[in-house]
């Protein structure tokens with residue numbers, strides 16, 4: 069949920085730290101800070117607000133130093149403020165630390181430290197941790213690395229930390245449990261990040277620390293990885309990063325979200341490239357093939373995810389049950405992990421996560437593994453925790469998604485899940501070859517059809533201007549487009565702060581229709597495939613009560629176009645694939661309304677891109 073950056077080497081650390089924090093602001097941005105090693109002292113700059121505010125504050129001072137650690141925060145303990153901003157310094161003034169995660173037992177540690185004369189200046193669990201490490205160092209009269217190791221064996225919770233001692237600034241210690249941390253391997257320098265984006269332009273060689281590992285990094289470029297529990301040395305192979313800098317820049321768009329909406333044709337193509345072989349009429353997914361028997365013999369598939377990823381699971385429920393005839397249950401990670409569910413050993417669990425770091429989804433995975441289920445992960449970030457925790461999986465290959473509102477990751481997830489449903493249908497013999505080939509061929513041309521939908525952006529912009537001041541909006545869909553109604557509502561509320569709800573269209577008569585009046589815009593997802601006639605009636609029911617209807621229809625529509633106030637057209641496609649097209653106008657609508665309302669589209673208030681705490 070927070071972002072950490074560190075540097076030790078022979079360059080000036082400050083610009084590396086600040087640029088790195090700006091790339092991690094998607095993880096949280098309520099305050100930020102840097103700690104620089106200068107002439108045997110720690111120089112600290114911390115500021116509430118975006119990284120830029122802290123940068124301007126620091127540039128008024130001395131920003132020299134070739135060792136530094138930095139942090140951008142999403143508050144967990146203690147409200148956003150200068151004093152709660154990281155880094156935090158121990159009482160002795162010797163140790164300084166940044167932390168992403170939650171120390172569950174920080175209260176007990178704080179009382180122990182207070183009993184030993186320690187004082188606290190912030191409300192954070194992080195300040196407790198840095199002082200606990202100092203407490204251990206004082207007790208054991210030991211080096212920083214040993215003090216960190218001993219302290220962490222007595223800490224419960226999740227952490228990715230970076231710490232150094234002002235008396236030995238050429239050495240930085242990092243450790244990881246439950247929160248991501250990656251080390252960039254420079255020649256006479258080492259970089260640290262919550263992901264690899266802070267140091268992409270400096271090195272493509274990286275090591276993703278595993279849970280329970282710590283490392284000591286030196287200015288001479290050495291790295292010593294150990295297990296926290298046993299202090300046993302670990303020999304980890306470096307990972308060659310595939311990302312490039314250009315892909316994480318905005319590319320001329322005002323916001324990352326719009327860039328990522330327009331990247332969807334490419335992202336969908338990349339998610340099936342090398343997997344969907346339309347000419348040969350086959351789908352090849354290595355993770356699926358490796359566990360084909362488990363899927364073939366599964367009595368049930370449980371899908372677990374959060375937010376938008378949960379919506380892609382809902383779409384998949386329709387597709388898996390339709391094509392593979394496997395019973396599917398969809399669970400919020402946060403509910404699944406706590407309700408003591410019945411999980412059978414021959415269940416297959418599919419966990420879906422863009423970031424691969426969502427704490428609730430990760431906890432659900434661990435629970436399912438303990439129950440003996442096979443867990444298949446669908447993630448977008450290579451090397452992410454969920455990708456490494458699951459037995460097998462498939463990356464969505466959508467490329468870095470920076471905007472907090474998920475767009476290309478969603479359509480890539482749906483693409484991967486659609487291929488899985490088709491393949492499992494074939495494996496389980498539930499599918500005619502002609503039906504299978506028809507869907508395969510149509511899926512292969514969906515990127516072109518998404519490009520066609522994107523051409524309606526000016527129309528969507530005009531419609532957005534008419535409804536940007538709405539207080540409430542209803543989204544309606546049926547069948548495989550009911551989850552799209554939910555997704556459209558989530559997009560709108562999370563970036564424009566307008567209250568919005570998604571409903572199965574048929575549910576209107578069971579209550580929500582009471583809400584309809586001339587102030588209630590209703591978005592109806594009504595392609596000509598699947599329950600169309602029922603949706604025609606739903607539109608008329610809304611109009612009869614003076615509601616305003618914006619309908620997403622198939623091009624050439626002749627019925628709904630007569631009663632809706634506005635229609636946005638999508639190209640004809642097969643019913644099962646309509647979600648990949650119907651979601652696009654809803655993404656654009658939420659984007660334009662948010663921009664017109666002056667919202668920060670990429671960094672909406674109260675949110676972060678990756679929810680790595682529960």
Ligand code: AGP
Nearest residue numbers: 375376377421422423426473474
């Ligand atoms: C989506 O627009 C939201 N930002 C949020 O709901 C997100 O989908 C959710 O937090 C799950 O994230 P994940 O896919 O990285 O696990």
